[in-house]
Amino acid sequence: MKLKHVILMSVITAAGCSQSQKDGFSSYEDYPVYKGEWEEMVYSPSSTHFALWAPTAQEVRVMLYEQGLGGSAYQMLPMEEETDGMWKVKADGDLNGKFYTFNVKVNDTWLGDTPGVMAKAVGVNGDRAAIIDLDTTDPQGWDADKRPPMKSFSDMIIYEMHHRDFSVDTVSGIKNRGKFLALTEKRTSTYLGEKTGIDHLKELGVTHVQILPSFDFATVDETRLDKPQYNWGYDPKNYNVPEGSYSTDPYKPDVRIREFKQMVMALHQAGIRVIMDVVYNHTAVAEGSNFERTVPGYFYRHTEDGKFADASGCGNETASERAMMRRFMVESVCYWVNEYHIDGFRFDLMAIHDIETMKEIRAALDKIDPTIYIGGEGWAAKAPQLPEDQIALKKNIARMPGIAAFSDEFRDSLRGAWGDDSKGAFLIGKRGFSEGVKFGLAGGVVHPQVQTDSVNGPLRNWAGEPAQMISYMSCHDDMCITDRIRATMPGASVQEQDALLKLGMTAVMTSQGIPFIFAGDEVMRSKFGVANSYASPDSINAIDWRNKTAHRDLFDYTCGLIAVRKAHPAFHLGSASLVGKCLEYLETPSDNVVAFRINGKPEGDTWLNTTVVLNADTAPAEIAVPEGKYWIVCRDGKIDPVMGLGVLNGNKLVVAPRTAMIVHQ
Structure with a gap:
């Protein structure tokens, strides 16, 4: 058998006879893929629609609660299986402010309450999903909210x-x-x-x-x-x-x-x-996770012996x-x-x-x-x-x-x-x-x-x-x-x-x-x-x-x-070709010093031949640069991006120990 088949069989054997086997699923890849809108709860004042993708389920119920914590369900709604493993039911009336869970039966066993995998609102500690109108959660001005501009x-x-x-x-x-x-x-x-x-x-x-x-x-x-x-x-x-x-x-x-x-x-x-x-x-x-209480095994990877794989180091890894x-x-x-x-x-x-x-x-x-x-x-x-x-x-x-x-x-x-x-x-x-x-x-x-x-x-x-x-x-x-x-x-x-x-x-x-x-x-x-x-x-x-x-x-x-x-x-040229073309590393006196120059004037910049020296040495570093006049932006642990820190003329930069220097022409 293929490994994926071994994994599936190992997982379901622990629970006894498999609904997956009964339905003819020989591997996780055979599970139906739902093509419709994947919403587990859709609210309106007249009714609320519930849906859960649970292709291996024998039965699925929706449990309705008055509160997000404590108390018993005041109503149980049996769901009907429709296409591609999706179970659905409609509850009439205005349920705004109520809470709900699903309970899925697989291999003649009820898996326990879950808010589902797609819950959009929950009660305290997230054990029960909530029925709310999301439009009422928008703060004033939300419709006009825009992300700040960014080019790259x-x-x-x-x-x-x-x-x-x-x-x-x-x-x-x-x-x-x-x-x-x-x-x-x-x-x-x-x-x-x-x-x-x-x-x-x-x-x-x-x-x-x-x-x-x-x-x-x-x-x-x-x-x-x-x-x-x-x-x-x-x-x-x-x-x-x-x-x-x-x-x-x-x-x-x-x-x-x-x-x-x-x-x-x-x-x-x-x-x-x-x-x-x-x-x-x-x-x-x-x-006991929401995934496992909905479609056991499907959302996780497993090792060859059927145990949960653990690439996360946290006890499991999901199967993207x-x-x-x-x-x-x-x-x-x-x-x-x-x-x-x-x-x-x-x-x-x-x-x-x-x-x-x-x-x-x-x-x-x-x-x-x-x-x-x-x-x-x-x-x-x-x-x-x-x-x-x-x-x-x-x-x-x-x-x-x-x-x-x-x-x-x-x-x-x-x-x-x-x-x-x-x-x-x-x-x-x-x-x-x-x-x-x-x-x-x-x-x-x-x-x-x-x-x-x-x-x-x-x-x-x-x-x-x-x-x-x-x-x-x-x-x-x-x-x-x-x-x-x-x-x-x-x-x-x-x-x-x-x-x-x-x-x-x-x-x-x-x-x-x-x-x-x-x-x-x-x-x-x-x-x-x-x-x-x-x-x-x-x-x-x-x-x-x-x-x-x-x-x-x-x-x-x-x-x-x-x-x-x-x-x-x-400092943000934006492309590998420009980095290769413009960024030049300069010769340094020590392995503890790195210096580079951005040759020319990149599009949109006001600086020419920007040069940076990082001196991690305990001694001053002298770096040769082309003869010219340089405006100093950063030196000796100080930086002034507006007025600068002075000007130097010549063909060398002297950088103090354990400091950086930024200059430009």
């Missing part, structure tokens, strides 16, 4: 944040701390007058916020929000509903929806787009290659765009998904708006149950136009490899990492001056275009850059740490890839050495807004870098 993915500057981390500190001056509404509050500040919240983001100048998972997740008990609880949210429960703990009232289904929309609208009005972190690669649990799982993912992202005006998606462990599914998602979003961003992790925790040439690995990114991936080569070359926090790299003066830095500065595309057989391992030019590479030093998932510098340079003074942070930030912001900042890195955020802080308390994870005063110089420097990047196309 290369123009992006991403800021990754977690709702709670960003606003829970009492010093922030934010009223709705840890909530969606925190990002709607204007004119918030610390007691020292430093801007916080959305005003901080505007002051910084980023174009996109990337928010850690905001869909309904499993591990926070929404009935006990008086009790300290913390989670990043990488444990999906209901994919198409906002998380209740970030709302002001998780018991009311409309509140979380409306407040999420208010957040998006406020960010749009501030000129900032919103990227949503999505986790379609696994669910919080497999046994199957027609209805693929359709689920496509329709889910389109729903977040259409209903919530989301501007982009970051795919967790994207390499668990197959290439064809990711391309279909890209195509579906292109039909809505081709400037909607897709990026993700080009790896998996373990090997997925598909061949490498079929999955969305980083090395396959060039086959997925319009989709970006994180560059661990650039990250590791700057700060040191993941998995060993004691080892530093270029930033602390280690030799042998300059080629990896050059790789990242070129946006991961082929460049004749980047040696792919570098000292610290071969480099692979996997990006087809520079905007397919995400340039970063740290993110939520590992040590933040301040802690990494402290771990790799024990005893370094605050001034030395500040200098290295500025140097690294300069590399990220002058890369041809998409620059990415982890929230708080711009104010020397620390998580006190905790890397995997997904369940750590606020004392570890919260951004200490007093740091903005203590490290105002670093914040101002970062603002200056962002302003320079946004104003000058030299």
